[in-house]
Amino acid sequence: MKGKWFSKLTAGLLMSSLLVAGCSNSEEGSTGEKGGPVELKVGTWAGATELKEFQEIVDQLNEETDEYNLTIQSIPADYYKKIQTMASAKQAPDLFWLSQEYIPMYAELGVISPLDEYVKDHKEVDLDDYFEGPLAIGQMKDKLYGLPWINQPIMLYYNKSLFEKEGVEVPQADWTWDEFSKAAKAITKDTDGDGKTDQYGTNIDGWPPISTWVWTYGGEIIDKDGNVKIDEPEAIEGIKKFDELINKDKVAPDKTQSQNTGGPEMFKTGKIGMFFGGAGDDFEKQIGDSFDVGMTEVPHATEQATFSWIADTVMSSNTKNKDVAAEALIDLTNAMHEWKILPPTKSDLENVADIRPEKEYALDVMKKASEYSRGYNNQSKQAEIDTAIWQYLYEPILLGDKSPEDAAKETAEALRKIIGQ
CATH class of the missing domain: 3.40.190.10 (Periplasmic binding protein-like II)
Incomplete structure (x- = not known):
């Protein structure tokens, strides 16, 4: 609703001046023990029940790999103000959530990294499976800066x-x-x-x-x-x-x-x-x-x-282990397609009735809307x-x-x- 919408907009107006300092190309932030999994932080606005559910996803991913270990950094209040402050200090989480209106600014300022080289030919990423609208909000100047985890037409x-x-x-x-x-x-x-x-x-x-x-x-x-x-x-x-x-x-x-x-x-x-x-x-x-x-x-x-309200998982430009962070980003985003509705991918849309049985009655109209739903043209x-x-x-x-x-x-x-x- 409008009140929540404008609280986000107000935070956004503060962003330009605070993010410029975070555009260094130095690679800091991610840590990992030599020979062990790379330690990666994941920034999220999830709180209460949502955070508990997200933690279960992260725990399952951590169990399934020895390549990385994800730790949730929960920021349920003043999310964008705190993210921008961390970015200014080059301490942004290795991976974090961004809703569509912030992706262009973060990309333009160099706060987040392009993902093209990591998703190209990746066996777990099929860009053609994404609906056009959700995928487009992560694309700037022929580069892909995020993978969408929700499409909310x-x-x-x-x-x-x-x-x-x-x-x-x-x-x-x-x-x-x-x-x-x-x-x-x-x-x-x-x-x-x-x-x-x-x-x-x-x-x-x-x-x-x-x-x-x-x-x-x-x-x-x-x-x-x-x-x-x-x-x-x-x-x-x-x-x-x-x-x-x-x-x-x-x-x-x-x-x-x-x-x-x-x-x-x-x-x-x-x-x-x-x-x-x-x-x-x-x-x-x-x-x-x-x-x-x-x-x-x-x-x-x-x-x-x-x-459509759309949000992406993005990767900080300051994360040290980009190859591993990108792998974690892909795994995490794919897992979220089985958690939140509507998923931004055509194949995962078939799972909506399993995720939220009460929505099964409207599955056909949600599928149709997903085909043409979109965010704003990136600015x-x-x-x-x-x-x-x-x-x-x-x-x-x-x-x-x-x-x-x-x-x-x-x-x-x-x-x-x-x-x-």
Whole structure:
């Protein structure tokens, strides 16, 4: 949700000044006893239950090899601030996790090493098995800087029981935004007769990202060549639909109400009919028998598209034993494909029902979404870009303060300044 998203963005804004000192090519960090396994540290934001599960994976890998020994370095709070501080001191973990918005900056500053020579012809790495979107976020200037361990496309969850109660057709995989809007308006109503809407079709409060509309209308925010496109006709059409849902159709609670209660909580308590959530969200478990949950693909206009949260395992440029560290990175990443959903590889996607049985009902739609889900086109200043989009476009439209055209124009101007166009 937006609060967590912006805490990450704020941390990202601090990064440039702190990482420059960590770009030395000196090889420090990894240690190992001569003749014994190489000692490698793995940085993770995992905490509590997730950390325990990750530890089990690491323990199993350590048992299966005498080449390396992995030790987890858990950083459950202020992860990026602490990673950047360690990188500045050339003490970053040998391997660590990075979410997609940070990979370009770390690669550009030389904090992480390219993996191409290690994965080329490796028997345990098939780059063709990866879905295009997840693999692309680790690629910069024809070099591969990370292997993805999760692909979390945005899906459309819906309250099947509520749809049936209201006599509205449940969401379909081939729904257009107009069909979505029609259903959302039919769900939105004052159920207790007090003159105030208390049941909504959906929730839009900073989440989902604006790309949800821009991409499905054939537009781009910034294209693969680094050109700002958010003020072009296709993107503006998507922004118009975004504005229409909020300010004309009024199918979502206002910003204050939504953020006070929380979109996920409103969905779980039956206050909204449709919610844009990650494929791995555990709504099915949390809702239990309260109502029937459904999942399908995000609606579209001219193109099917959905944003995906993606994270990679990367290797510090300062790790001493790169050959062994790369081997550990490959083993660890492959093992995580059997832990987290959705895996970024086509072959491992078949295991989702074993990993999370409650998701089996939606396996087909998750497979389809995985084929076209993606992250943003790589930009080293993605944190600043995201902040500008919120400041000049997303929030003003949420508040009804700007037209889509004006918001797109001002956002484009801000983005061009950020990336130096």
